[in-house]
Amino acid sequence: MSCASSWSTSSPDLLVASDGLDPSLRGSLWRHRKTQGVYRILGKCRIEATGTDAFLYQGDEGTIWARPMDEFLDGRFERLAPEAAL
Numbered sequence: 001m002s003c004a005s006s007w008s009t010s011s012p013d014l015l016v017a018s019d020g021l022d023p024s025l026r027g028s029l030w031r032h033r034k035t036q037g038v039y040r041i042l043g044k045c046r047i048e049a050t051g052t053d054a055f056l057y058q059g060d061e062g063t064i065w066a067r068p069m070d071e072f073l074d075g076r077f078e079r080l081a082p083e084a085a086l
Helices: 069-076
Strands: 006-011 014-018 029-032 038-046 053-059 064-068 077-079
Touching: 038 064, 053 069, 064 069, 069 077
Parallel strands: none
Antiparallel strands: 006 014, 029 038, 029 077, 038 053, 053 064
């Protein structure tokens, strides 16, 4: 997997990705319908082998995953209202 982002520096010690992700999706919480796991979208990336746009997302246990956007949005996950995740 490679990052599809462009990088800018706001300070010598900090790199910030501009991945083009819709700001309303960054940080949003989603439940996987099969496993019932809850995940937070971290960003957008590209799957190196296929060039497919994908979401980077993280579960409660800390593992970071990448899944093609088409798969993520095909009904496998349901978006949670912010108050439902508390």
